[in-house]
Amino acid sequence: MARITIGEYLKGLHMVRALLISVFCLILTGCGLTESHSKNDHEFLITPGVGIKNLSLNDSIQYAKTQFSSEFVTKGSYLFLPAKGLDVSYGEDGRIRAIFLYYKLPGYVTFDGVTDKGIGKESSINDVLKVYGPPTREGNSIISAFGSVPGAHEHTITYAHQGIEFTFWDNKLADIRVITPE
Structure with a gap:
């Protein structure tokens, strides 16, 4: 021994x-990131100025329908996909111009994704400002009686140079928009 x-x-x-x-x-x-913000626990990773897996800015409508989902519904210059919690807008050339990822839109499932910096469903306005820094634009308004959530306070934070925008309704993350960087 x-x-x-x-x-x-x-x-x-x-x-x-x-x-x-x-x-x-x-x-x-x-x-590290809190459990609710972990990048690995979600279906999608949002990349500002680019998009998500199989759905990117400048993709064609046809590519989005074949590579992302054949369930998109086309109306006007939008493709709607409530079952995944997202929509896209496209230009006259048939290319995607913006991707809307919804966390609180009535009639849509909650989008299952976070940004490459960990911002997602449970993130606050302060979380966004802390992670992304000073925004390009920031605005406040009250949603009209004809809007998705009438009377809610809307706070928008835009990072035009990075290609991402965050919208909060009554201090809860409502959506993230992936846009073309300016």
Whole structure:
């Protein structure tokens, strides 16, 4: 039977103590993204100025219907897909100009995705500002009686140079729009 010295025992004890203290400190500082913002727990990763998997700005309508979903409904210059929580708008050339990803739109399922910086369904206005920095534009309004959520306070944060816009209704993330960077 091998015996360890008191010195070896104390050295091992100090190493375990140091490890536990390190783990505790990481937990206290909130190191990393919270579970609700984890990029790996969602179907889609949103890339500003680009789009999501199999659905990108400048894709053709046909490509979107064959590579993303054949269930898109076309109306005017939009493709609607409530079952995935998204819509796209397209130009006269038939190319996608904007992608709308909905978290709170009545009649739509909640979009299952976060940005490449971890912003998603549970994120706040402060989370967006902290992660993305000062916006290009920021605006406030009250949704009219004819809007999706009449009377709600709407707060929009735009990062035109990055190609992304966030809309909050009553301080809850309503949608993320992927737009062409300016």
